[in-house]
Amino acid sequence: GYACLSWDKPGVGQSSGDWHHQTMTDRAEEVLAAVTYLKTRQEIDENRLGLIGFSQGGWVLALAASMSRDIRFIIPVSGAVDWVSQEKLVLKNMLEDQALSKEEIETALCFRDQTNGLLRQKASYDRYLDLIRTRAPQSFSGPVTRADWHFFKLNVHTCVTQSLPLVKCPVLALFGGNDAYVDVQKSMEVYESELRAAGNTDVTIRLFPRADHSMLQSRTKHFVHKGLPMVINVLKWELLGKDAFPPDYFSTITDWLDSPGRIRDL
16 A cells, blocks of 8 residues: 655666765755655655665655655664764775784774775865875775765765754664674664654664665675675565565564554644
8 A cells, every 4th residue: 555656866777967966965855856746646645755765865864854844754774873984884894704804904994084084174086096095005995986986075974863863753763683884783772862862752673683784684794785795685686575585574664654643744
């Protein structure tokens, strides 16, 4: 009984534009434009519109819900707290996978602090390349693209705590225990504390211990955004369908949504 609207971000598929030029606010406004469109559809109940978003979508959902009372619920999945700490965690986990020494990992993380400093200063891409030429450690895997650098500059200050205190609608936050991209315990604590402190009493936090960042079943932490792991995950989706996810993943969402009084006027 639910309708779902999803779309490609700018520059992906047949969408025009370039997502590298978007801030999280731009993405939230894009979501609200979709909500406005849905309100014109006769088969859609405009009083029961909500959002589900994955990974980076967690920032976008919270921001969109803080900007509009048309959003009656949000379901962030695998959401991080802030941009900088998430990127450092990903780097640390990747280097540990490569069996680097503690000293090498610490050196790499210190270098990441330097590049983050340039991002906060809105430094040019050429300054970033100069830093790499003079300071990059041996473990450095190579520069990001000019387009990515621009996107990172636009969003380096992103933090979910900027918008969570303004979210008054029901929230179901889902996390996987084997997520290699997000500090799951920190995210769970922040979602709980920020929303409760702001007076939001309809907050549900759920951990699926054997799920990865994509919420697929996994016995170990692993990276799923490229290479063979990404291919394996795509095959899981194609071959196993719902069975690729934890057994109670979908029922958790539908049972929560179907709870009496869950979707209400704000």
